Amino acid sequence: MAKPVLIVTRRLPPTVERRIEKNYRALLNPDDVQFGSESLLRVASSADGILCTTTERIDRTLIDRLPNRLRIIATFSVGYDHIEVAAAQRRGITVTNTPDVLTEATADVALLCLLGASRRAYEGNRLVRERTWGRWSAVDFLGVGLQGKTLGILGLGRIGRATARRAVACGLSVIYHNRTPVAEASTIPAEYVARLDAFLARAQFLSLHVPATPATRHFLNAANLAKLPKGAIVVNTARGALVNDEALIAALKSGQVAAVGLDVYEGEPAVNPGYLELANTFLLPHLGSATIETRDAMGHRAVDNIDAFFAGRTPGDIVAA
Numbered sequence: 522m523a524k525p526v527l528i529v530t531r532r533l534p535p536t537v538e539r540r541i542e543k544n545y546r547a548l549l550n551p552d553d554v555q556f557g558s559e560s561l562l563r564v565a566s567s568a569d570g571i572l573c574t575t576t577e578r579i580d581r582t583l584i585d586r587l588p589n590r591l592r593i594i595a596t597f598s599v600g601y602d603h604i605e606v607a608a609a610q611r612r613g614i615t616v617t618n619t620p621d622v623l624t625e626a627t628a629d630v631a632l633l634c635l636l637g638a639s640r641r642a643y644e645g646n647r648l649v650r651e652r653t654w655g656r657w658s659a660v661d662f663l664g665v666g667l668q669g670k671t672l673g674i675l676g677l678g679r680i681g682r683a684t685a686r687r688a689v690a691c692g693l694s695v696i697y698h699n700r701t702p703v704a705e706a707s708t709i710p711a712e713y714v715a716r717l718d719a720f721l722a723r724a725q726f727l728s729l730h731v732p733a734t735p736a737t738r739h740f741l742n743a744a745n746l747a748k749l750p751k752g753a754i755v756v757n758t759a760r761g762a763l764v765n766d767e768a769l770i771a772a773l774k775s776g777q778v779a780a781v782g783l784d785v786y787e788g789e790p791a792v793n794p795g796y797l798e799l800a801n802t803f804l805l806p807h808l809g810s811a812t813i814e815t816r817d818a819m820g821h822r823a824v825d826n827i828d829a830f831f832a833g834r835t836p837g838d839i840v841a842a
């Protein structure tokens with residue numbers, strides 16, 4: 522039987538690409554150029570599957586124009602807000618993601634953002650690099666301590682729980698808000714707060730771990746920011762679309778929010794210039810899952826799903842609309 526044709530939209534770790542080349546007629550992207558919709562459709566016209574990342578927008582218009590032979594879209598990510606899953610389902614196209622394997626790496630970056638923001642890492646780093654560190658002082662660069670404070674986790678899924686475990690080790694108490702209590706929460710000391718207002722009012726630290734959906738878009742707006750305790754620290758390693766940037770920048774300027782640690786941005790790689798002008802912002806370029814081990818595991822997980830599909834089995838990570 523002829524090998525299926527698989528488009529791989531971005532460069533992936535070498536061991537993953539070698540595996541793909543062995544089992545598929547692979548259209549790799551060695552120059553790692555970014556596909557637009559039209560160029561993706563052109564290469565997809567003779568393909569059986571797509572292995573994409575979050576940098577491609579696979580919307581209804583594109584899905585409706587995919588050839589009938591294309592049966593699977595496997596994303597190299599846990600998030601799948603860049604794919605219109607309902608449109609794929611309507612066309613009978615299977616969509617898979619890569620959960621689990623990036624949980625710990627992303628939670629590490631959530632903790633990094635929390636500490637980077639609360640301990641003023643950007644300002645300190647800049648001072649050293651710009652060689653303007655005049656002398657040590659007992660009253661400069663005072664950050665916000667963690668011990669005995671409360672971290673609010675919005676969305677106690679896999680990454681939220683892994684972040685909670687780290688936070689508890691740092692001496693934070695953890696509360697969380699979800700639509701319903703999470704059974705797995707019993708494995709970590711996290712208190713469920715059913716009312717969003719009550720949850721926000723207690724969150725001296727707030728870390729976002731919900732997916733980007735129409736319902737969560739701009740969750741962190743002026744009204745919700747105002748409900749946080751004054752001087753709260755905000756962390757976002759989930760999706761930029763959860764935050765209304767103008768509102769958060771205003772809160773950073775007023776002191777309502779003392780500092781932010783951000784790994785994701787609405788419209789990334791563009792970053793709202795308001796964040797860049799402030800010193801109380803610890804900013805990373807969406808590297809939550811960027812470890813050697815994790816990116817390998819993500820790639821192999823995506824290929825496991827594709828292999829299962831073409832072998833006539835049900836892939837382990839089918840995404841539902």
Ligand code: 8YV
Nearest residue numbers: 574575597598599600809810
């Ligand atoms: C990915 C992510 O590394 O998996 C996700 O949803 O946001 C990141 O961890 C990145 O988006 C690559 O697709």
